[in-house]
Amino acid sequence: MTTALRVTVWNEFRHERSNPAVGRIYPEGVHETLAAPLREAGHQVRTATLDEPAHGLGGAVLDETDVLLWWGHQAHAEVADEIVLRIQARVLEGMGLIALHSAHFSKIFKRLMGTSCDLKWRVADERERLWVVAPGHPIVAGLPERIDLEREEMYGEHFDIPAPEELVLVSWFQGGEVFRSGCCFRRGAGRIFYVRPGHETYPTYHQPLIQKVIGNAVAWAAPVDAARPRRGRSESPEPIG
Amino acid sequence: MTTALRVTVWNEFRHERSNPAVGRIYPEGVHETLAAPLREAGHQVRTATLDEPAHGLGGAVLDETDVLLWWGHQAHAEVADEIVLRIQARVLEGMGLIALHSAHFSKIFKRLMGTSCDLKWRVADERERLWVVAPGHPIVAGLPERIDLEREEMYGEHFDIPAPEELVLVSWFQGGEVFRSGCCFRRGAGRIFYVRPGHETYPTYHQPLIQKVIGNAVAWAAPVDAARPRRGRSESPEPIG
Amino acid sequence: MTTALRVTVWNEFRHERSNPAVGRIYPEGVHETLAAPLREAGHQVRTATLDEPAHGLGGAVLDETDVLLWWGHQAHAEVADEIVLRIQARVLEGMGLIALHSAHFSKIFKRLMGTSCDLKWRVADERERLWVVAPGHPIVAGLPERIDLEREEMYGEHFDIPAPEELVLVSWFQGGEVFRSGCCFRRGAGRIFYVRPGHETYPTYHQPLIQKVIGNAVAWAAPVDAARPRRGRSESPEPIG
Amino acid sequence: MTTALRVTVWNEFRHERSNPAVGRIYPEGVHETLAAPLREAGHQVRTATLDEPAHGLGGAVLDETDVLLWWGHQAHAEVADEIVLRIQARVLEGMGLIALHSAHFSKIFKRLMGTSCDLKWRVADERERLWVVAPGHPIVAGLPERIDLEREEMYGEHFDIPAPEELVLVSWFQGGEVFRSGCCFRRGAGRIFYVRPGHETYPTYHQPLIQKVIGNAVAWAAPVDAARPRRGRSESPEPIG
Numbered sequence: 001m002t003t004a005l006r007v008t009v010w011n012e013f014r015h016e017r018s019n020p021a022v023g024r025i026y027p028e029g030v031h032e033t034l035a036a037p038l039r040e041a042g043h044q045v046r047t048a049t050l051d052e053p054a055h056g057l058g059g060a061v062l063d064e065t066d067v068l069l070w071w072g073h074q075a076h077a078e079v080a081d082e083i084v085l086r087i088q089a090r091v092l093e094g095m096g097l098i099a100l101h102s103a104h105f106s107k108i109f110k111r112l113m114g115t116s117c118d119l120k121w122r123v124a125d126e127r128e129r130l131w132v133v134a135p136g137h138p139i140v141a142g143l144p145e146r147i148d149l150e151r152e153e154m155y156g157e158h159f160d161i162p163a164p165e166e167l168v169l170v171s172w173f174q175g176g177e178v179f180r181s182g183c184c185f186r187r188g189a190g191r192i193f194y195v196r197p198g199h200e201t202y203p204t205y206h207q208p209l210i211q212k213v214i215g216n217a218v219a220w221a222a223p224v225d226a227a228r229p230r231r232g233r234s235e236s237p238e239p240i241g
Numbered sequence: 242m243t244t245a246l247r248v249t250v251w252n253e254f255r256h257e258r259s260n261p262a263v264g265r266i267y268p269e270g271v272h273e274t275l276a277a278p279l280r281e282a283g284h285q286v287r288t289a290t291l292d293e294p295a296h297g298l299g300g301a302v303l304d305e306t307d308v309l310l311w312w313g314h315q316a317h318a319e320v321a322d323e324i325v326l327r328i329q330a331r332v333l334e335g336m337g338l339i340a341l342h343s344a345h346f347s348k349i350f351k352r353l354m355g356t357s358c359d360l361k362w363r364v365a366d367e368r369e370r371l372w373v374v375a376p377g378h379p380i381v382a383g384l385p386e387r388i389d390l391e392r393e394e395m396y397g398e399h400f401d402i403p404a405p406e407e408l409v410l411v412s413w414f415q416g417g418e419v420f421r422s423g424c425c426f427r428r429g430a431g432r433i434f435y436v437r438p439g440h441e442t443y444p445t446y447h448q449p450l451i452q453k454v455i456g457n458a459v460a461w462a463a464p465v466d467a468a469r470p471r472r473g474r475s476e477s478p479e480p481i482g
Numbered sequence: 483m484t485t486a487l488r489v490t491v492w493n494e495f496r497h498e499r500s501n502p503a504v505g506r507i508y509p510e511g512v513h514e515t516l517a518a519p520l521r522e523a524g525h526q527v528r529t530a531t532l533d534e535p536a537h538g539l540g541g542a543v544l545d546e547t548d549v550l551l552w553w554g555h556q557a558h559a560e561v562a563d564e565i566v567l568r569i570q571a572r573v574l575e576g577m578g579l580i581a582l583h584s585a586h587f588s589k590i591f592k593r594l595m596g597t598s599c600d601l602k603w604r605v606a607d608e609r610e611r612l613w614v615v616a617p618g619h620p621i622v623a624g625l626p627e628r629i630d631l632e633r634e635e636m637y638g639e640h641f642d643i644p645a646p647e648e649l650v651l652v653s654w655f656q657g658g659e660v661f662r663s664g665c666c667f668r669r670g671a672g673r674i675f676y677v678r679p680g681h682e683t684y685p686t687y688h689q690p691l692i693q694k695v696i697g698n699a700v701a702w703a704a705p706v707d708a709a710r711p712r713r714g715r716s717e718s719p720e721p722i723g
Numbered sequence: 724m725t726t727a728l729r730v731t732v733w734n735e736f737r738h739e740r741s742n743p744a745v746g747r748i749y750p751e752g753v754h755e756t757l758a759a760p761l762r763e764a765g766h767q768v769r770t771a772t773l774d775e776p777a778h779g780l781g782g783a784v785l786d787e788t789d790v791l792l793w794w795g796h797q798a799h800a801e802v803a804d805e806i807v808l809r810i811q812a813r814v815l816e817g818m819g820l821i822a823l824h825s826a827h828f829s830k831i832f833k834r835l836m837g838t839s840c841d842l843k844w845r846v847a848d849e850r851e852r853l854w855v856v857a858p859g860h861p862i863v864a865g866l867p868e869r870i871d872l873e874r875e876e877m878y879g880e881h882f883d884i885p886a887p888e889e890l891v892l893v894s895w896f897q898g899g900e901v902f903r904s905g906c907c908f909r910r911g912a913g914r915i916f917y918v919r920p921g922h923e924t925y926p927t928y929h930q931p932l933i934q935k936v937i938g939n940a941v942a943w944a945a946p947v948d949a950a951r952p953r954r955g956r957s958e959s960p961e962p963i964g
Contacts, residue, residue, distance in 0.1 A: 333597060352596060353596040354596055355570075355595055356670055357574055357670065359713045359714075360713060361712065361713055361715075361716040363717070363718060365722050365723075366722075367723075395716075395718070398711070399711035399713070401574065401670055401711075401713075403644065403647075403668065403669060404647060404668060406644075414718075415720065416719065416722050417718050417719035418716075418719075426644070427644065427645060428596055428597050429597055429598065429642055470639070470642075472600045472601060472602055472640070472642075473600075473602065473603070474602075474604060475602040475603065475604055475636075475659075477604060477636070477656075477658050477659070478657065478658035478659075479657050479658035481606050481607075481608045481656050481657050482608075
C-alpha cells in the first residue's frame with residue numbers, strides 16, 4: 001500500500017563507538033535501528049555516516065534520495081558546509097527531510113529554519129508523554145492518542161524555530177516542561193518533519209510507536225511529482241500596453 | 242497506485258435542468274462530469290442531488306463516504322439543517338470535503354469556516370489564470386505551474402474565510418482581481434479543500450487540468466486511520482498529590 | 483501608552499450566586515474581577531450578564547464594543563441564538579473577542595471555530611504551568627517565560643479547534659496532560675484569543691500574571707481602522723475584451 | 724498615538740548615484756525618501772548605506788535599532804557576512820525587519836527564510852494592483868481595499884519563501900501574474916515583513932499609500948518587551964523520581 005521510496009538514513013555514528021552504554025543499545029548504530037523498520041515497510045534504504053568520505057552523501061546519493069533522515073549530536077560542526085548546501089538545494093527541489101532529536105542543532109536544520117533552534121534540556125531519566133494535537137494528520141495514522149516513554153532526555157520550550165506549519169505532537173515531561181515535539185515545515189518543494197525523542201542513552205528508536213511515527217513521516221515527506229516553477233526574467237502571458 | 246476511496250459527489254442539479262445553455266455543457270449534470278474521472282481513477286463513486294429524498298445523503302451514505310464533493314449555487318437555503326449538521330459531524334470524524342466554486346456560500350462550508358464566506362463576483366467571459374503558489378503540495382502533483390481558463394466567472398478578494406492552512410492556488414483575472422483559489426483547511430480529523438473555478442455556464446469541469454486538481458484533492462482529503470481522541474472527564478495518567 | 487478601548491466583560495454569573503465557595507472567591511462576580519484591572523489600564527469597561535435583558539448586550543452595546551470578553555459554563559444553551567449571530571457579525575466587522583476558559587463550549591466560540599471545541603477535563607486541585615511558546619508576541623509582553631498556577635482544573639488535548647493561527651501558550655498539568663492554552667484566531671476583520679485558565683472554584687483571575695495576559699490580549703484584539711471590503715457584483719478595474 | 728521607535732533605514736545606495744534616471748526620482752537616495760514619512764510619524768530615524776564603514780551598521784547601531792528597513796539590489800554579495808549574522812541575531816532577539824522589494828535576494832532575508840527566495844520578474848512599465856487579503860490586519864490600517872500602481876516591475880509566483888504566517892497583500896499584474904506582496908514572518912522574538920513594490924526606476928516610495936503600508940509595518944514589527952527565554956541545561960520545576 002505504501003509507495004516504495006528511496007530513503008537515506010544519516011547518522012553521526014560516534015556515540016555508539018565511544019560510549020559502551022550507547023553501543024549496547026544501538027550495536028549497529030542508530031542508523032541501522034532506524035533503517036530496519038523502513039526496510040520492512042518496503043522502502044529502498046541506504047545509510048550514510050559522518051566519517052565516510054563526503055559523509056556518505058557524495059556522488060549521486062542525494063540526487064537518488066527521496067527522503068533523508070538525520071541524526072547528529074556532538075559533531076555538527078564537522079559536517080562540511082558544501083554538503084549542507086547540497087542538502088538544502090535538494091530539499092528545495094522536493095527531497096523530504098526528517099530531523100531527529102538532537103538534529104535540532106544540525107547545520108542543515110538551522111539553515112532551513114533561519115533561527116537558532118536552541119531549547120532547554122536535561123538528562124534525568126524522566127517520563128515523556130507525547131500527545132497528538134492533530135488527529136487526522138497522516139503522521140499519526142494508526143497511533144493511539146498518546147505515546148509514553150518511560151525515560152528520555154527532556155527538551156523544553158522555548159524552542160527557537162519558526163512556528164511549525166502543522167503541529168502534530170506536544171510533549172509533557174515529568175519535570176514540568178512542555179515541548180513542540182512533532183513539527184511540519186515546507187521549504188521550496190520539500191517537506192521537513194522534526195521529531196523530538198531519541199536521546200542516544202535510551203532505547204527510544206526500538207519503540208514500535210516511535211518507529212510508526214518515523215515511518216509515517218517518511219511517507220508524508222515523499223517528493224511530489226510537480227512541475228518545477230520557472231523563475232527569473234519572464235515573458236508575460238498577457239499582452240501589455 | 243492511488244488508494245480506492247468511497248467518494249460521493251453532491252450536486253444541486255437545478256441549473257442543468259432549467260437553463261438549456263447549462264444543460265448543453267453538463268447534459269447529465271455537473272455531478273456526472275465530476276464523477277467520471279474519479280471513477281476512472283479507480284474510486285468507488287456515487288452521486289447525490291438536492292431533490293432526492295434526504296438530498297441523496299440519507300441512510301448510511303455519509304457514514305460510507307470517505308470524501309464528499311459539493312457543488313451548489315442557487316438553492317443553498319433548501320439544504321436541510323439536519324443534513325448539514327451530519328456532514329459537519331462526519332468531517333470532524335475524518336471525512337474529506339471538497340467545496341467547489343459557488344459552494345463557498347453553502348451552509349456546510351460557512352458552518353465549517355465560521356465566517357461569511359462572501360466575495361466579489363462578475364460574469365464577464367474573462368480569462369482566469371490559476372498560479373501554483375505551493376509547488377510540492379500533493380494537490381498540484383503533475384500540474385504545470387499555471388492553469389489557464391479562457392472564460393470563467395470572476396471571484397475577487399476579499400474572500401471572507403479564515404486564513405487557509407495551506408494556500409495552493411491564486412487566481413489572476415483579466416478584469417484586475419486576484420483570488421485565493423485553492424485553499425486547504427483542517428477541522429477535527431477531517432480535511433477540506435476549497436477550489437474556485439466551475440461556474441455552470443462554462444465547461445470548466447471538462448478541463449483535464451481542473452479534473453487533475455480535483456482528483457488530487459480527493460486523494461489528499463482521504464481520512465486517516467487514527468485513534469479517535471478520548472474527551473470529557475479523564476483520569477490522570479500521572480499520580481497527583 | 484495603551485489606547486483606551488471600549489471593553490465589555492460578559493459573564494454567565496450563575497456559579498457565584500449558587501455556590502458559596504465560588505461566591506467567596508468572586509463576591510462581585512467573575513466579570514467584576516476581570517473588569518477591575520482593565521479599568522485601571524484606562525479602558526472604558528462595562529459588564530453584561532446572562533440574566534439581564536438581552537443578556538446585557540441589547541441596544542447599541544455590541545456596536546459600541548471594541549473588545550468583548552466572554553465567560554460562561556453551565557448555561558451556554560440559554561444564550562439566545564439571535565445574540566450569538568449579532569456577536570459573530572460584529573467579530574467579522576472587527577470587534578475583538580476574548581474567550582475565557584469554559585467559553586470553549588460557548589455558542590459563539592463554537593460558531594466562530596466551526597468545530598466541536600471538545601476537550602478532556604478533570605477537577606483535581608492540580609498544578610498547571612503555562613509556557614510561552616511565542617516570545618515576542620504582544621500577548622506575552624512583560625511576562626516571564628512561564629506562569630505557575632498552584633491549583634486549577636485540567637483541560638487536555640485533543641482540543642478540537644482549528645489550528646490556531648498563532649499559538650502563544652502551552653500548558654503542562656501535574657496529572658500528565660498538555661493543552662494549547664493561548665490561541666489566536668482571525669475571523670473576518672476581527673481577532674479572537676482563547677485563554678484557558680479560570681475555573682470558577684479557583685482564584686485564577688486574581689492572579690496578576692493572568693490579568694496581564696488578558697490585558698495584553700485586549701490590546702491585541704482591538705479593531706483596526708480599515709476599509710470595509712466591497713463584496714458582491716463588482717465592476718472590473720481593468721477593461722475586458 | 725504611535726509609539727516612537729528607533730528606526731534604521733538601510734539602502735544599498737548605488738543605483739541613485741550611477742543611473743541618472745534613478746537619481747532624478749530619488750535625489751537623496753531611496754533611504755531618505757523612506758525615512759521622511761517615518762520621521763514625520765515621530766520615529767527616531769537614522770539611515771545607513773552599503774559604502775559606509777561597516778555598511779553604517781557598526782558600533783551600537785544595531786543594538787539601538789528597534790526596526791530595520793532594508794533595500795538592496797545589485798550588490799547583495801558585498802554585504803559582509805559578519806554584519807548579516809549580527810542582524811540575524813538582533814532579529815531573533817526582537818528587532819523588526821522590513822525587507823523591501825529586491826531585498827528578497829538579500830543575504831539577511833535569505834538567511835532568515837532558509838529558502839532561495841527566487842521569483843519571476845519583468846520590467847515592462849505595467850500596472851500592479853495590490854489587493855488586501857487580510858482586512859483587520861494592523862499593516863493595512865487606514866488603507867483602501869486595493870492600491871494601484873501605474874507602472875512597476877513585475878514579480879511573479881512561485882516566490883520561494885516559507886508560507887507567510889500572515890499573508891496581507893496579493894498583487895495582480897497587467898501581464899498576467901500574481902504575487903504574494905505583503906508577507907509576515909516571525910523568527911525568534913522578531914517580526915519580519917516583506918513588501919514587494921519599489922523598483923528603483925519608478926517613484927513608488929513617493930506614493931502615500933505605499934508609505935502608509937511601510938509606516939504600519941514599522942509599528943507592527945516593533946519589539947515586544949518580553950522575558951528572554953532561558954535555554955540550555957535546566958533544572959526541573961517539578962521534583963523527579
